[in-house]
Amino acid sequence: MKKYDVIVIGAGAAGMMCAATAAARGRQVLIIEHGKRPGRKILISGGGRCNFTNMYADPSCYLSQNPHFVKSALSRYTPWDFIALVNEYQIPYHEKTLGQLFCDDSAKAIVEMLVSECQKSGAAFEYQCEVLNINKIDSQFHLETSHGDFSANSVVIASGGLSMPKLGATPFGYQVAEQFGLEVLPTRAALVPLTWHAEDKERYQLLSGVSAYSTASANQTFFKENTLFTHRGLSGPAILQISSFWTPGDPLIINWSPDQDIKDYLEQSLAESPNQQVKTALGKLLPKRFLDELFSQNQFYEQKLNALGSKQYQAFANTIHEWQILPNGTEGYRTAEVTLGGVNTDGISSKTMESKTTDGLYFIGEVLDVTGWLGGYNFQWSWSSGWAAGQVC
């Protein structure tokens, strides 16, 4: 049986950060990955450019049953620490919007950087390796795997959540948590497109490809970003963000003109060109295809501004500012970027990520009940929690 100080299960974002940190402390580390290569989600993230952190990441950008849990790790390994590492490797990057940092070229540079950090401190990788059984006997963990038996003083579970099974996602981490007496909170797909009911699909699928700046709100939470119509439903950053707060049966309300009051705008347009059609005036603010569908039953839509009064202007404003839809559901784990819920953080030390009841057993990254907003927050959680465990495991 081969012996290590630390075995990390999962060569994703959190696992590699943890392994590199522990190995740099002189620990003998093995990373077990059931896929053929490391960091598969990193490679496809951010449209292939990896939104690797957010300069404004703070605890308020995370959902968890215990909102305080993330504070310690995020404050000890910050976005600036990760940016310093990226700078050290001379990986060019830029801020896209709202503090989101992306690679200029390819996400591959981030994976190569993490692999290099692991290798330079001597952490070993074991790919295409299935963990069949984990036992703890006295203070040692014994792992039975498809590549033979291993033992270690510490085991770090970094196997992620359930999103994108085709990239290797498995419920492995939840099963280990339960085996060692930890609670796993109900999981669901998040940062995920919402789907139409059949009758809405018929009506709106022709708008597929239309995108507009908007405020999407559900359950007293809102996000102001773009909303995109797709063949299946609604997507785009505003929808992905709100999907983490939306639950089945909730209406979704979209304000298609969040920065411009439509009634004021129509009154102003009337003063400037009274003979203009409502359709033409609104078409300067919003996509024409969308407006034609939205007001297909509205008898005033093709009328001139000076033929209408404040009551009709208000009706146009209400439709645009308070567009309501009842989504059928989400596209699920197949396309979700993350998983809400997971290992209950009540059973985990927020400083070290170690189980409070099993010495030497750690959980990091997405397997925990910690879910960030869209925009680099999820990777930052992986770096911060991986680093925190790597300091002590």
Ligand SMILES: Cc1cc2nc3c(=O)[nH]c(=O)nc-3n(C[C@H](O)[C@H](O)[C@H](O)COP(=O)(O)OP(=O)(O)OC[C@H]3O[C@@H](n4cnc5c(N)ncnc54)[C@H](O)[C@@H]3O)c2cc1C
């Ligand atoms: C399409 C997409 C785009 C994204 N874009 C961004 C972005 O730009 N910015 C951002 O912050 N977040 C993004 N995310 C979210 C981000 O990828 C995750 O939050 C992050 O990867 C979680 O890191 P992790 O290490 O916990 O898990 P993962 O990165 O999922 O790594 C888990 C690893 O464990 C392995 N594994 C699973 N089960 C087993 C097992 N039984 N045995 C051995 N190995 C196992 C998996 O193969 C995988 O390599 C994106 C997600 C997706 C799906």
